[in-house]
Amino acid sequence: MSRKNCRNHCPNQCRSGGQTGRHSSRGAVLVEGVAALFLIITGTMLAISFLVSSGMLVYYKQKMGFISTQIAQQVGMHPQMDDMTMTEMTRDMMAKMSLPTANMSVSRSNTDVYGRPGVAITVKNGKLPLFTNVDFLPMTIDIQDTAVAFLSASPSGADAYLWMPRGRMSSYVLPMVRIPNGGTPQFSTVPVIQY
Numbered sequence: 216m217s218r219k220n221c222r223n224h225c226p227n228q229c230r231s232g233g234q235t236g237r238h239s240s241r242g243a244v245l246v247e248g249v250a251a252l253f254l255i256i257t258g259t260m261l262a263i264s265f266l267v268s269s270g271m272l273v274y275y276k277q278k279m280g281f282i283s284t285q286i287a288q289q290v291g292m293h294p295q296m297d298d299m300t301m302t303e304m305t306r307d308m309m310a311k312m313s314l315p316t317a318n319m320s321v322s323r324s325n326t327d328v329y330g331r332p333g334v335a336i337t338v339k340n341g342k343l344p345l346f347t348n349v350d351f352l353p354m355t356i357d358i359q360d361t362a363v364a365f366l367s368a369s370p371s372g373a374d375a376y377l378w379m380p381r382g383r384m385s386s387y388v389l390p391m392v393r394i395p396n397g398g399t400p401q402f403s404t405v406p407v408i409q410y
Contacts, residue, residue, distance in 0.1 A: 267346040275314070275343050275358050282308050283362035287336040290323060291364030294334070298323070305338060318342045318357075332366045 286305050290296050298321075305321045318341035326335045339359040347354060377389040 264347045264352055268352065271343075271345055272356060272358075275340075275356070276360070278312050278314060279338055279340060279358050279360040280362070282312065282314075283336050283338040283360040284364075286321065286338065287334060287362040287364035290334050290336060292367045294366050301336075309340065314340060315343065316340075326363060328363060328365065333363050334366060335361055335363045337361045 282305060285308065286301060289304065290301060301323065302321050306316045306319060309316045309319060320339045322337045324335050324337075326333050337359060338361075339357065341357040342355040343358060344355055345353060378387075379385060
């Protein structure tokens, strides 16, 4: 039977047989497109979560490094500072820098750097929130940072401060340390300028 006679004889059957293949291929393409779109959206959401969480981690680490350095310098200039004052100073600085303080801790230990006495301050902060919307990424992270500072030759950092109101040094205040009876103190890395 020719194709023309087939159309005249059973038009519905020929029509449906010809369209079925086209409909099934279009349906497969549609399913593949939806699956690919789902994978793209999922991958994009994961990439955004990783990117934002990495940025937040760098942000927290930078702030923790700054805080530990500041506390180490304060303890180095005031070696007699007790642990409670050091902890409260750290807590107040964290609060002023918009970091949570519920799970923070501070510790110090004596150390030496190239033969000079120093102090090492370790600041820890736990449960810092991250941006995530997937189950296998952590919701919070614990960060710690350690900073080292030299201990000052005198407890207050200097015996006096010199200010010269005129001349090229008028914009500076110079810390002064009393020279011991034995002569010039041995500053291994700090230059001593004589006039």
